Amino acid sequence: EEHAFQKLQKYQEIIANLPKDESIDSEWNLHLYQGFWYFSTTLENVFYLQENFNADPTDILICSPPKSGTTWLKSLSFAIMTRNRFDESSNPLFKAVSHECIPHLESDFASGSFSRDQELKLLGTHLPLNALPKSVFIENCKIVYICRDPKDLVVSMFHFAKKFPWPIFSFERTVERFCEGRSYYGPYWDHVLEYWKMSQEKPENVMFLKYEDMKENTLFYIKKLAEFLGEPFSQEEEMEGVPEKIMNMCSFENLSNLEVNKTGIHREGSAVEIGNNAFFRKGEVGDWKNHFTQKMKEKIDQTTQDKLHGSGFTF
Numbered sequence: 129e130e131h132a133f134q135k136l137q138k139y140q141e142i143i144a145n146l147p148k149d150e151s152i153d154s155e156w157n158l159h160l161y162q163g164f165w166y167f168s169t170t171l172e173n174v175f176y177l178q179e180n181f182n183a184d185p186t187d188i189l190i191c192s193p194p195k196s197g198t199t200w201l202k203s204l205s206f207a208i209m210t211r212n213r214f215d216e217s218s219n220p221l222f223k224a225v226s227h228e229c230i231p232h233l234e235s236d237f238a239s240g241s242f243s244r245d246q247e248l249k250l251l252g253t254h255l256p257l258n259a260l261p262k263s264v265f266i267e268n269c270k271i272v273y274i275c276r277d278p279k280d281l282v283v284s285m286f287h288f289a290k291k292f293p294w295p296i297f298s299f300e301r302t303v304e305r306f307c308e309g310r311s312y313y314g315p316y317w318d319h320v321l322e323y324w325k326m327s328q329e330k331p332e333n334v335m336f337l338k339y340e341d342m343k344e345n346t347l348f349y350i351k352k353l354a355e356f357l358g359e360p361f362s363q364e365e366e367m368e369g370v371p372e373k374i375m376n377m378c379s380f381e382n383l384s385n386l387e388v389n390k391t392g393i394h395r396e397g398s399a400v401e402i403g404n405n406a407f408f409r410k411g412e413v414g415d416w417k418n419h420f421t422q423k424m425k426e427k428i429d430q431t432t433q434d435k436l437h438g439s440g441f442t443f
């Protein structure tokens with residue numbers, strides 16, 4: 129206990145010395161650590177994780193910036209990996225949002241509510257590549273990453289933020305701040321580029337997905353995902369339509385209409401308690417058109433162009 133407390137104090141001292149976002153005056157201030165912005169509570173967990181988490185070589189990380197399609201990717205990965213453990217009606221995804229089926233490293237590990245499922249090796253995280261615990265690289269863990277058009281992502285983030293006791297900015301200001309990199313786990317483009325580069329260097333280790341591609345060609349990516357996760361569909365399963373069943377089970381339509389996702393509460397009683405329904409808003413590509421003025425669009429497109437310049441990557 130005392131040891132844990134001293135550690136916490138040590139972390140708080142580090143955090144107090146980091147650059148912070150002066151425009152926010154609350155406990156939800158953002159702190160800049162190794163090029164990325166975090167809430168202080170997240171950073172405490174990150175430091176704890178970096179010191180104490182030991183990855184298994186068979187662990188597979190589902191990595192994503194917030195609001196990029198995490199809930200969907202976790203649902204698909206979980207459904208793929210557990211397809212022989214449950215029948216069509218008993219899958220835990222019908223009774224819990226996917227964030228409760230797959231632990232989230234920087235919240236669950238540090239809070240002690242982390243139990244490793246020896247059969248299911250999936251772990252979720254929003255951490256940038258540079259903040260992942262070193263053992264992930266030492267053990268050569270596989271990583272699946274998803275990202276999304278920054279315009280749709282910031283729209284999603286704007287709506288999501290309203291559900292928390294976080295500082296609220298107008299949409300216009302949210303976009304400006306996002307372009308400055310001031311969003312949790314931002315700058316968004318840096319987050320994406322780090323993983324993208326690693327996926328280029330080590331394609332056998334990192335599967336890099338885009339939300340838009342997944343929406344357009346869901347079945348194709350479900351099959352690719354199953355292969356990457358080491359659980360490819362057999363010919364027999366393909367003939368039985370198992371990939372289609374997983375696609376339908378994890379569709380926005382199906383998941384968002386489940387009772388648990390309409391009325392259930394995630395992290396109930398904690399400071400970040402939130403209704404499961406907050407993870408299901410529209411689930412569409414291009415909703416940014418309903419939110420952006422021409423000026424805002426030019427600003428974010430210019431930022432994207434500047435950030436991606438010379439990288440070879442495009443959204």
Ligand code: A3P
Nearest residue numbers: 195196197198199200284379380408409410411
């Ligand atoms: P919108 O706000 O644009 O609707 P995350 O899971 O990373 O928090 O991302 C949330 C975004 O993914 C939200 O986008 C949400 O609606 C969308 N989403 C959630 N479940 C989905 C699903 N099964 N299929 C497609 N999109 C989904």
